[in-house]
Amino acid sequence: MRIAVLDRELCQPKKCSKECINFCPKVRSGEEAVVVNDEDGKPEINESICIGCNICVRKCPFKAITIVNLPEELEEQAIHRFGENGFVLYRLPFVSEGDVTGILGPNGIGKTTALKILSGDMLPNLGGEASDWSDIIEHFNGSILQTHFEKIKDQDIKISIKPQHIRSIPKASSGQVGELLEGVDERGVLDEMAERLQLKHVWDRKLDVLSGGELQRVAIAACLSRKADLYFMDEVTPYLDIYQRKRVASFIRDMPEESTVLIIEHDIAILDLLTDRLHLGYGDPGAYGIITKPKGVRKGINQYLDGFLPDENIRIRSESIDFKQASASGRTGGKELIELPNLVKEYEDFKVELDGGQLYQGETVGIVGPNAIGKTTVVSMLAGKTEPKNSDVNLDLKISYKPQYIKADVNMDVGSFLATITSDYGSSYYKTRIMNPLSLDELVESKINDLSGGELQRVAIAACLSRKADIYILDEPSAHLDVEQRTMAIKTIKRVVKNMESSALVVDHDIYMIDLLSDRLMVFDGEPGIEGHAHGPYNMRKGMNMFLKNLGITFRRDEDTKRPRINKENSHLDRKQKRNGEYYYL
Template sequence: MGDPTTAAQKDKYVAVIDQEKVTDEVRDIALKYDPLNQAGRDEGFHLTDNGELHIDDEAVIEEHRIVANKIPNDAIEIVRLPAERGELVHQFGDNGFRLYELPGPAEGRVVGLLGPNGVGKSTALGILSGSLKPNLGDSAVDPGWDTIVREFRGTAVQTYLEQLRDGAVRTVYKPQRIDRVHDQYDGTVAELLGERDERGACDELLERLDLSALADRRVDNVSGGELQRVAVAATLVADADTYLIDEPSSYLDVDQRLTVARTIQEYTEDSVALVVDHDLITLDVVADTVHVVYGEPAGFGVVSRPLSTRRGINQFLEGYLRDENVRIREQAIDFLRDSTRYADHRTDTFEFPTLKTSFESFSLRIEPGTLREGAVLGILGRNGLGKTTFAKLLAGILTPDEGELGTDVSVSYKPQYLQPAFEGTVEELFASHLGVHSQPYETDLWQSFDLDSLSERAVSDLSGGELQRVSIALALGRDAQLYLLDEPSAYLDARQRTAFGATLRQFVTRENVYCLVIEHDLLLLDYVSDQTMVFEGDPGTRGIGRSPRPVHHGINRFLQTVGVTFRKDPTTGRPRANKPGSQKDREQKSSDNYYVV
């Protein structure tokens, strides 16, 4: 069979121009080599009255790619856009990012949005929240709400936009970057929720999301996983018509992700809810329907028609939306591949003895273990059991009360929480920490994490996913023997997680280094790990790090501790959480087989 896209479909193209990168050289090349200008036509690249480089979307043709290929610094990109893909909803300035179509809100149903970073999911939430008024593609004109509503006549979106126009919709929004809550509120958790509680649900949600012990703690003193649950609770206590929830799973363990997903379902059952999440397990549980959002990151995004959750996730992974006959990705994201486990002939090891440490109200004991050269040790367990503390002990940031790490190894550590404190560009960050002739410039790490597109961006302006990519590349770029990566998948989309997993395995094998990865994404952890180390105990009070075990044995033991079972999706092979108490759940628990993949 050939490509599913029909030959009759004619592609069209748009130009995305980064005006900040447009130099005199860029202008000269664009004007000189534009095929329309060379043919004596006047609709090609030209300068506006204020000196900006511009071309009308209708004038862009495939041959303009030749111009873009001659342009340095990716100042101009020619993006192929499938024809007839719905209504242009919003555009950010001339030749800026454009969003086509909107997800359809549905009362009493949770609508999921799934797609790569940078294709407009948060933009769609902004429009549906009322904080961003769509301009229908003309940033210079306010089309008016009546015109906007008419563009969506006959759709579920029309009714919602009418209510938004009339002020009849009250919305509440949970942002993606929950770490910024620290800067916005300085009271306690109970005070934050109490101030927002319009449903009398504060105490119930504190208990439901396992936050009761944190009620009197100041918000700026709670961890990332705790802060994520606080942010979800602060959203759900509001009495709103529409709940917009952006990435609720980041920093949460598997048990907490499923609890949050089911809590969102329950507390929005009489309202409209839209949830963006890259964790497929969370989205599978929380969403009743799914819109796939695809396109060219930072160029354009298209919102698909609604699909059932299972079909939407599977078609996203396949890279082909069957009902719309659109190929959104050249290759499928495949969960059937087995990672390459470490070779037996590698004998160099890094051993750690029994380690003990304690704080005011928490104690941690680490059982002895071994890290093998050229292999990855995956760390998993519930939050609050000391996984990050263990990494800090290995990194020398903390000193154990008992036990001693006898072998000195150089360590590169990527922390759990990302702080964009550096004042300068991404390129300057790498140069200051690694030097211009350092490892990232001598290997493919820079390309693997697509940092060329970020090199001139200020670190403080990066999104969560962009900052994560920079942090991972920076950690792997350091010359070290032991690499410690704490929750590297946070804010990365599904494609970026797959690419990261492949890059990490190649890097660790090629460089013959030791690597430890703390991760809550079971799909990623299963793929990258050669062994697993499970943390057990009483969260926030007592943690035990068990000795390393085979991968599936470790994941199965962890799932036993949280009482969750997974089965394999027959189409894609991805793990799916069983519904608690279902026949499949009971069967797997009775056979102590919690992870059937």
């Protein structure tokens, strides 16, 4: 579909006769594809009415209007179709020998399907009935993928896969961590891998007792310890903290030069650090997906965040994802809401302490630190779910809490569940503020215990924000969400907090989410698994410098999008920022 898009910075209504409106053919049919905004006098384009006729583009003297193609199903033959009227995947990514190639796109767009096809685990039907290898090879005749599928057909290629759903690993393989990894170590790198991925302490543990982060690192180690021509990795960052994500990225980058890796990932900072080039996925999640040709990593990420692909002349998102540094130097909240108490919790082999601090109305405080440092314990104490050692927590405030691990044991549909939480359910206000941003309309009739991880996460965020509270506490809300969903979750959290004049505490490991979300920062340090200490909340500059100094990495800002980018270790800029003590804000 073709529509006209207005650049409101170029538009100068006082210097023109509004011919873009006068000559619009839809006006003559009684509709208004182009109307004047009463506030600023500038035209606005109604995308649902605009037919993309190009007249307004020719009439505008300031070149403020352009025609853009919105993504629709391609005319070219599909790669795979899941039954009549089912999901269709168009195009495939391809890999270059010795490179790390990334795929970035929303959930439900066919990224995992593409990996299954490239690995030979799924035979593509080219949009019709099941094909044989000769049809597939003929379809890709003359391309890199022809050679790839010929090798798959002849079993002349070895592929090692890190699956997306790691919770299924203990069901497929019993025994201890060491037994599993020793059985697949074909490269003789087990000792180095155990050290760098911090697996020695779980070597003798059973797979079915591992935490999510431990199981993720075992899955990564099992994939990379095999000798393979291609390594396919489907999401490596879930359950890992920023320290562990950086270690995994460094280990993949240090693979032998001939190693070829294809990775799906939603953590843009890690994709930026890790990959040599990037494919983008777009379309209509659950309906069809399109994979772009490879792009440069910086260019691809910036186009994805902007929501417009110039090479394809396609708008994939109505709004860009913008990064700002306005909160770097101080808080943006209102009056003080509460003085947090000093809290201590001791277990047999672990201790964590919160110094205290203030929370202000209308602000969101990000919480950062490594895994096993006590972040979940502290927010659980503040939520009244865990009893501290030194005092009773009685904040005399209403708390709404979304835990880190969500149980899907509610035997009702999503709509009925949310209706039990708030009387606003079903109102236009609730749809606008909660349902629409979190894309929950499509789930209202689904049973809670049938939801995927990402769907359950969105429902849990909605449930937390639906309660009227003074403090909203959300533990790892980005888990299982794609970039678009994370962005909308951020906007929803901040909007609710501002409107309710409340405060939010948000634990997360996605540096982009923390950057977009936080007004101030609470920083945990200590020794994971032994002791943890919560400091702050600090302003973003002080908090990020403290956090990243412990981590040993620096960030710069992209010139175009202002998104944070990890500096290459020991680069000139990395050394300069460390020397100046500015790890995040230049």
